[in-house]
Amino acid sequence: MSPSSSAVGGASSNASSRASKVHPVDEVLPVPKLAAYGLQHVLAFYAGAVLVPIILAGALGLSKEQLIHLINADLFTCGIASIIQAWGFGKVGVRLPLLQGVTFTAVSPMIAIGMGVGGGTDGLLAIYGSVLFAGLFTFFAAPYFAKLVRFFPPIVTGSVILIIGIALLPVAANDIVVGKGPFAIQDPVQLKHLAYAFGTLALIVAIQRIFRGFMATIAVLIGLVIGTLVAWMLGDAHFNDVASASMFGYTSPFHFGMPTFSFTAILSMIIVMMITMVETTGDVYATGEIVQKRIRPDDIARAIRADGLATFLGGVLNSFPYTCFAENVGLVRLTQIKSRWVVVAAGVIMIILGSLPKAAAIVAGIPHPVLGGAxxxxxxxxxxxxxxxLSKCDFNDHRNIVILGTSLGLGMLVTAQPFVAGAFPKWAEIVFGSGITLGALSAIILNVIFNHTGGSPHTAVAGVPGNLVGLDQVNAMSRAEFTRTFGGLVENTPWVLDAAYARKPFADTIALRSAFQDALLTGTKEEQLQLMNSFADLGSEGDAHNAYLLDHADAGMGVLEEKQHEEVLELAIAYRKHFGFPLIVCAKEVERYERVLANGWHRMANSTGVERSAGLIEIAKIANYRFNELVANANPIGTARAQAFGKAHAHGH
Structure with missing residues (x-):
């Protein structure tokens, strides 16, 4: 047996004997840590969770007893919804650390529905009827919505996530300066409110800077507890309601009576849930980015099914429409605690709080400025x-600038001036009443307009960043300009670029493509080896801007579990050692990393000549895909034939 074969065999046995490592998302932490991290999520989420029932009760003229029941029902159902989303079963629940809460998008429509029948209990029953239908609609629409994921590239998801984060900041700011939530009438700013907020924020930052490990991850929890204790000692945190609250309580199905149904109300709530699907999609992608999990259409479908089921349960258990809470996405990012079982623990705590009014009253005593600081x-x-x-986007492409700039501007307009919605008809207030909703819809629609309708507006070659040059300019390029423009096709390998440049002038883009293809196949053995060795090993860290590694990261190699990543790197090292050049795989044609592994180990039995040819074919595929992304009208014959077929097909119908 050859040394290289021994090395490969030893590597394979090491891979099979290595203990399987659990992805951080699926890691079950010790119970004390689950309880602490879960409570931290609940405290961070609590103000937003109870705000919707408070606003709704005030608008509909409900009694204090009815409000208390709504808050308990909300917490209880939030707990169930969060467990469904994070734990998951079958095709329901995304199995990520995503906490569920009542969507603010539904506030205005629910008030309109309730007041349309005179408010009070009748208003609640009309709301619950629409919530039940909207939940069922969302549940069954999930797989169809998930098929639209291709309309959510990084420019859309990044824009939505950025808008969500920025649009939520005024909620925190209003808590800080007013202490009564974002819908309260403005009071004069008090220095002590700012002191509580800044003190809490400073404490959280200090803990994360000074401590490591467990202490750093519960910085928000410590900040909230200490901030509340200081406010209590100074007489600004009150727990008077604890004594009067019942020890036990529960929410019974249809507590206020059987729901009533109205077509207009149901349609309005379905529109709300369609908007919520977009927000949930952004939150799922954001969480996937944080926890390093690749998000697929099936994941989006499972998350939206969980939203639908939770919303239906909300209609049964006297609560409201549910969505993933972006507040807690931020907490996952801040603490880097990625286990979904932490959210399951938070769900259990919320169910307990919803069943123990006294415990809920204690949490409700946290001053708003303290919550605002966190x-x-x-x-x-x-x-x-x-x-x-958004860092994955090419902002040399003006389309991305237009999509982000316009969407961010519209989102911030409505966030800064929420009364803009009053200028529109009631039905349009659902969209124009929320900066998140308006910004998200803008990003989606503009992406469709710029990238999915009509032809490309460019008839040029996108070469040097920031410039667009036509084919006649390519023919007039110097050797240095040509190298800068097209070096990315072949990992900046000089002899390929020189050979292609020598074929000038190019009659069309087909001739330009052929110049690179012919150069790859006609190089000497030494030149071809030089080209192949310019590619990085799969799984290696490499240069952060290495195009080949970035291609594979976008294809899913960048979000592999630790054990999977080690297996890919192990194969790459063994392959290079055996053949003297790296294993080269076109990322655009990778479906699953398991196939890369199986195929790579199988190819170890081939001769060096066969693998060198296979590597060149993969390089040709990579160059072709890059050429298609770099050159407008890259395949004029294929485009013309496709258009002709489309017209013939249309006339045939």
Whole structure:
């Protein structure tokens, strides 16, 4: 047996004997940590969770007893919904650390539905009827919505996540300066409110800077507890309601009576849930980015099914429409605690709080400025995830600038001036009443207009970043300009670029493509080996801007579990050692990493000559895909034939 074969055999046996490692998302932490991290999520989420029932009860003229029941029902159902989303069963639940809460998008429509029948209990029953139908609609629409994932590239998801983070900041700011939530009438700013908020924020930052490990991950929890204790000692945190609250309580199905149904109300709530699907999609992508899990259409479908089921349960258990809470996405980003079982623990805590009014009253005693200080850090962390997602976009392409700039501008307009919605008809207030909703819809629609309708607006070659040059300019390029423009096709290998440049002038883009293809196949053995060795090993860290590694990261190699990543790297090292050049695989044709592994180990039995030819074919595929992305009208014959077929097909119908 050859040394290289021995090395491969030893590597294979090491791979099979290595203990399987659990992805951080699926890691079950010790019970004390689950309880602490779960409570941290609940405290961070609590103000937003109870705000919707408070607003709704005030608008519909409900009694204090009815409000208390709504809050308990909301917490109880939030707990169930969060467990469904994070734990998951069958095709329901995305199995990520995503907490569920009542969507703010539904507030205005629900008030309109309730007041349309005179408010009070009748208003609640009309709301619950629409919520039940909207939940069923969302559940069954999930797989169809998930098929639209191709309309959510990084420019859309990044824009939505950034807008969510920025649009939530005024909620935290209003808690800080007013202490009564984002819908309260403005009071004069008090220095002590700012002191509580800034003190809480400073404490959270200090803990994360000074401590490591467990202490750093519960910085938000510690900040909230200490901030509340200081406010209590100074007489600004009150727990008077604890004594009067019942020890036990529960929410019974249809507590207020059987729901009533109205077509207009149901349609309005379905529109709300369609908007919520977009927000949930953004939150799922944001969380996937944080926990390093590849998000597929099936994941989106499972998350939206969970939203639908939770919303239906909300209609039964006297609560409201549910969605993933971006606040807690920010907490995951801030603490880097990625286990979904933490959210399951938070769900259990919320169910307990919903069944123990006294416990809920204690949590409700946390001063709003303290909550606002913690929320400021968490909401900003959501925006940072959006920036990370947008870093994958090419902003030399003006289309991306237009999509992001317009969507961000519209989202911030409505966030800064929420009364803009009053200028529109009631039905349009669902969209124009939320900066998140308007910004998200803008990003989706503009992406469709710029990238999915009509032909490309460019008839040029996108070469040097920031410039667009036509084919006649390519023919006039110097050797250095040509190298800068097209070097990315072949990992900047000089002899390929020189051979292609020598074929000037090019009659069309087909001739330009052929120049690169012919150069690859006609190089000497030494030149071809030089080209192949310019590619990085799969799984290696390499240069952060290495195009080949970035291609594979986008194809899913960048979000592999630790054990899977080690297996890919192990194969790459063994392959290079055996053949003297790297294993080259076209990322655009990778369906699953398991196939890369199986095929790679199988190819180890081939001769060096066969593998060198196979590597060149893969390089040719990579260059072709890059050429298609770099050159407008890259395949004029194919485009013309496709258009002709489309017209003939249309006339045939």
């Amino acid at each position: 929320a400021l850090a968490m909401f900003a962390a959501v925006a940072v995830v959006g920036v990370q997602t």
